[in-house]
Amino acid sequence: MTSVAVVGTGAVGSMALWRLAARGIPATGFDTYAPGHDRGASGGETRIFRTAYKEGPQYVPLLHEARALWTELEQAAGTRLLTPVGGVTVGPRDHPAVDAVLAAARAHDLPVEVLTGKDAAERVPEHPLRDGEVMVADRDAGYLRPEPAVVAAAATAERAGATIRRYTPVEQVREDATGVTVVTGDGEQRFTHAVIAPGPWAAHLLPGLPITVKAITSTWFPRRDETLFAPGRCPIAIRVGEPAYSCFPSVDGAGVKVNLHVPWREIGSPADLARSVPAEYVRQVAEAVTATLPGLRPDPVRVATYADAFTPDGHGLLGGQGRVVVAAAFSGHGFKLAPVFGDIVADLVETGTTGRAIAHLAPNRPLRRSP
Ligand SMILES: Cc1cc2nc3c(=O)[nH]c(=O)nc-3n(C[C@H](O)[C@H](O)[C@H](O)COP(=O)(O)OP(=O)(O)OC[C@H]3O[C@@H](n4cnc5c(N)ncnc54)[C@H](O)[C@@H]3O)c2cc1C
Incomplete structure (x- = not known):
């Protein structure tokens, strides 16, 4: 009889447990x-959900499935996880990321609108346009609550019969002809299959794969005008060009989160995350806020850093080889897709294959370490 070990119960692992x-x-x-802990890739209050996907139109069918599964999880857990406030991409009309959003929308007939001038200013006063800029509005976007979402997936999985061994690091997973052995400090346990979903700790359990760990810093800014950035109305925003960042509504009323998109710092492991952030970084994000977000005061009231695992091409690793399924390195954009990744893991365990198009995520695709 099939029995599965899921190593890592963060975003992807908890969803895999739920779907299994x-x-x-x-x-x-x-x-x-x-x-639900915040030491890995899934901390920090909010994550973006969007469907007009600049990372590639191949994600759009997966995003539609993920959206349906988010609703299913909300119903099963009895809690709101995705707030569908919509989303905007803001930047120069000829910026490649704006083109990529529009291309994904065209390829899948998504309901996006290009806004400029008075229309943009009235609809989204939080994000004023500068000369030559446009705003692409994606109605099927919003924000997710990562910590409650992981807790909800894990609790729903446990209610459906899954077991979670908390505070039990896995030291090794060994595969042989009849199954897998999971080694922890408490001893060894046998399963027919294993799913490796260790998030930013992937380099440790998946040596040999070209995975790097990067630190991403979030900053929260107070509002000048309390009517702006309302959590039930203000869309999430991605600004491309210079400066580039993502920006969320004020979810708890205390601050508006801005993630500056700069080349993220490589670190050896999440254990190396520093609580302190270089003043130079804070100055850079404060300048971006001053230049483009007049509704915010430019000095952050909260700064926090999280880690995620990245591949050289920016697409994650999802696939099975023998009795082991790899689900890792989702490269800074995996949260929104976690429920469908979890369901694909269940396909791979149950049948050895999946009907979903995931060739771009194949762990054995040609991948070179970045220079
Ligand atoms: C700051 C930041 C902002 C982001 N913004 C977005 C966004 O807006 N939208 C989006 O879609 N994505 C976003 N992402 C990416 C997304 O959050 C991640 O891709 C996703 O959370 C990865 O989930 P995971 O399950 O792979 O990792 P995690 O959630 O970190 O889970 C890994 C788990 O494995 C456990 N683990 C590791 N090693 C072991 C071991 N040896 N034994 C036992 N357990 C182990 C860890 O304790 C952890 O619980 C962002 C990421 C960051 C860091």
Whole structure:
């Protein structure tokens, strides 16, 4: 009988546990910490969901499925996880990222609108346009609550029969002809399959794959005008060009989160994340706020850094080889897709294959370490 070990119960692992349990497949999750913690890739209050995907039109069918699964999880857990406030991409009309958003929308007939001038200023006063800029509005976008979402997926999985071994780091996963052995400080446990979903700790459990770990810093700014950035109305925004960042509504009323898009710092492991952030970085993000977000005061009231695992081409690793399924390195954009990735993991365990188009995520595709 099939039995699955899921190593890592962060975003992807907890969703995999939920989807495995929903199919009646016995599954045990292992985590160094516990679902919903903020030391990996899934902390920091909010994550963007969007469908007009500049990372490639091949994601759009997966995003549609992810959206339906977010709704299913909300219903199962009885809690709001995705707030569908819409989203905008803001930047120069001829910027490649603006073209990529429009190309994904065209390829899949998505309901996006290009706004300029008075229309943009009235609809989204939080993000004034500068000369030559446009705003592409994606109605099927919004923000997710990452910590509650991971807790909800794990709790729903447990209610459906999954087991979670909290505070139990996995030291090794060994595969042989009849199954896999999971080694922890408590001893060894046998399963027929293993799913490796260790987030930014991937380089440790998946040596040999070209995975790098990067630190991404979030900053929260107070509002000048309390009517702006309202959590039930203000869309999420991605600004491209110079400066580039993502920006969220004021979810808890205390601050508006801005993630500056600069080349993210490589670190050895999430254990190397520093609580302090260079003053130079804070100055850079304060300048970006001053230049483009007049509704905010430019000095942050909160700064926090998180880690994620990246591949050289920016697409994650999702696929099975033998009895081991790899689900890792989602390269800074995996949260929104976590429910469908979890369901694909369940396909791969159950049948060895999946009907979903995931060739761009194949762990054995040609991947070279970045120079
Ligand atoms: C600051 C930031 C902003 C982001 N913004 C967005 C966004 O707006 N939209 C979006 O879609 N994506 C976004 N991403 C990316 C997204 O959050 C990640 O891709 C996603 O959270 C990855 O989930 P994961 O399950 O791979 O990792 P995690 O959620 O970190 O889970 C990995 C888990 O594995 C456990 N683990 C590791 N090693 C072991 C071991 N040996 N034994 C047992 N347990 C182990 C860890 O404790 C952890 O719980 C962002 C990422 C960051 C860091």
